[in-house]
Amino acid sequence: xxxxxxxxxxxxxxxxxxxxxxxxxxxxxxxxxxxxxxxxxxxxxxxxxxxxxxxxxxxxxxxxxxxxxxxxxxxxxxxxxxxxxxxxxxxxxxxxxxxxxxxxxxxxxxxxxxxxxxxxxxxxxxxxxxxxxxxxxxxxxxxxxxxxxxxxxxxxxxxx
Numbered sequence: 001x002x003x004x005x006x007x008x009x010x011x012x013x014x015x016x017x018x019x020x021x022x023x024x025x026x027x028x029x030x031x032x033x034x035x036x037x038x039x040x041x042x043x044x045x046x047x048x049x050x051x052x053x054x055x056x057x058x059x060x061x062x063x064x065x066x067x068x069x070x071x072x073x074x075x076x077x078x079x080x081x082x083x084x085x086x087x088x089x090x091x092x093x094x095x096x097x098x099x100x101x102x103x104x105x106x107x108x109x110x111x112x113x114x115x116x117x118x119x120x121x122x123x124x125x126x127x128x129x130x131x132x133x134x135x136x137x138x139x140x141x142x143x144x145x146x147x148x149x150x151x152x153x154x155x156x157x158x159x160x
Contacts, residue, residue, distance in 0.1 A: 099143035
């Protein structure tokens with residue numbers, strides 16, 4: 001029964017790792033195409049009047065690139081975490097550090113989006129800020145939990 005759980009966990013980790021790699025490649029493609037497609041996407045969404053000014057377009061580009069890079073870095077940290085889970089070593093410093101990095105990158109996205117919200121307000125932008133703040137806080141708490149779990153694991157390894 002235990003082997004079935006381990007196998008399911010490894011298969012799930014492998015599937016998630018593939019999805020993460022696809023998402024990372026997609027992020028790179030989006031970054032390459034962004035300057036060429038941003039105006040068309042905005043007009044398609046019906047928000048063209050807000051973004052028609054050249055300054056707003058440049059502002060959006062300047063906001064979107066760091067946010068996409070931070071999002072890609074979150075995906076990379078998740079890939080590393082899932083790899084550790086797949087190899088059966090989830091309670092290690094790599095996972096704890098990865099969660100701390102996810103907290104940092106999520107906070108960066110929330111801050112970038114907050115700046116965008118101040119300049120160009122929108123309800124969806126507000127929810128994006130809230131989502132990434134929750135993600136940052138969750139990653140922070142999970143990192144603390146994993147650090148404590150690593151301490152307990154190391155203590156148990158010494159007593160055996």
